[in-house]
Amino acid sequence: MDLFEKAYRGSPPWDIGRPQGPFVALEEAGEIVGDVLDVGCGTGENALYLANRGHAVWGVDAAPTAIERAREKAEERGIAATFLVHDALSLPELGRTFDTVIDSGLFHALADPDRPRYARSLAGVLKPGGTCFMLAFSELEPGDYGPRRVTQEEIRATFSDGWRIDWIRPSAFEARTRPEGSRAWLSSIIRA
Numbered sequence: 001m002d003l004f005e006k007a008y009r010g011s012p013p014w015d016i017g018r019p020q021g022p023f024v025a026l027e028e029a030g031e032i033v034g035d036v037l038d039v040g041c042g043t044g045e046n047a048l049y050l051a052n053r054g055h056a057v058w059g060v061d062a063a064p065t066a067i068e069r070a071r072e073k074a075e076e077r078g079i080a081a082t083f084l085v086h087d088a089l090s091l092p093e094l095g096r097t098f099d100t101v102i103d104s105g106l107f108h109a110l111a112d113p114d115r116p117r118y119a120r121s122l123a124g125v126l127k128p129g130g131t132c133f134m135l136a137f138s139e140l141e142p143g144d145y146g147p148r149r150v151t152q153e154e155i156r157a158t159f160s161d162g163w164r165i166d167w168i169r170p171s172a173f174e175a176r177t178r179p180e181g182s183r184a185w186l187s188s189i190i191r192a
Contacts, residue, residue, distance in 0.1 A: 004109075008043070008065040013175040015042055019049035020104050022135055022171045022186045027053055031188075032133070034099025037125060039088050040106030044070030044081065050102075051081040058094070060086035089117045092124030101125065101132040105173060107158075108136040108150045115158045123162055123191055131166070132189045135173055141183040146175070155187055164190045 008015075023046050026032050032055065038047040041059030043066050051057040051074075059081060061067050070083040086094065088106060101122055110118055122132055139149035152168050159165060166188035172181030 002063065004061075005063040005065055008063045008069070011176075012042075013177040014105055014173070015045075016174050016176055017045065019046045020135060020174055021181075022184075023102055023104065023133070024049065026133055031131070032100050032102070034130075035097075036100045036102060037091070037094075037098040039091070039101060039103050039122070040109075041070060041083065042066045042104075044073055044083060046102060046104050047081050047083070048073055048077065048079050051079050052077075055100075058082040058084065058096075058098070060084050060088065060091070060094070062087055089114060089121050091121040094125060097125050097127045097130075099127055099130050101130070103132065103134040103136075105135060105137075105147070107134050107155075108147045115154075119158050119161075119163065126191045128191055130191050132187075132191070134185075134187045134189060135171060136185050136187070137173060138170070138183040138185045140170075145178070146173075146182055150185060152185060155185065155189075159189050162192050164192055166190050 035056045038059040041047050047057045047059035067083045067085045136150040139151045168187045171184045171186035173184040174181045
């Protein structure tokens with residue numbers, strides 16, 4: 001069984017029951033626009049928040065249990081959003097494009113060889129000029145809690161061809177086990 005599917009059969013620490021604060025702030029600032037794809041959406045909190053704010057939102061995740069929970073939440077809350085079990089490395093197979101993509105904790109879980117494939121996959125669904133907002137664990141987070149850390153240089157290298165890094169800012173990734181958050185990078189990456 002896949003690590004993430006196994007995690008979602010329990011209660012993973014990153015499933016905090018609300019959207020991640022950095023995405024709420026981006027939405028409130030008007031940075032998230034148009035149709036949105038949430039890649040690695042988990043149980044859908046970020047996607048449902050954005051759908052409730054008026055965006056047409058799709059969420060995809062490779063873990064069937066996570067998608068099942070996201071669909072249940074959407075139905076319980078009366079929020080229209082599309083949730084699909086789908087591989088983040090084959091996003092063009094969705095057959096549509098989006099104005100904005102969000103990634104809350106997927107990039108830092110990818111193996112090095114998958115990162116360029118992920119960038120190409122994102123480019124296949126993000127409209128030219130569209131923005132990918134990505135929240136990933138930072139190498140500045142001390143200790144060994146959580147996933148592998150990511151440097152700004154790794155982000156820049158992955159998105160060096162066909163992309164423009166608008167900014168990379170220090171941020172925090174919340175978890176139930178660490179409500180104060182873990183150090184993260186929040187990136188704004190524009191598809192050229």
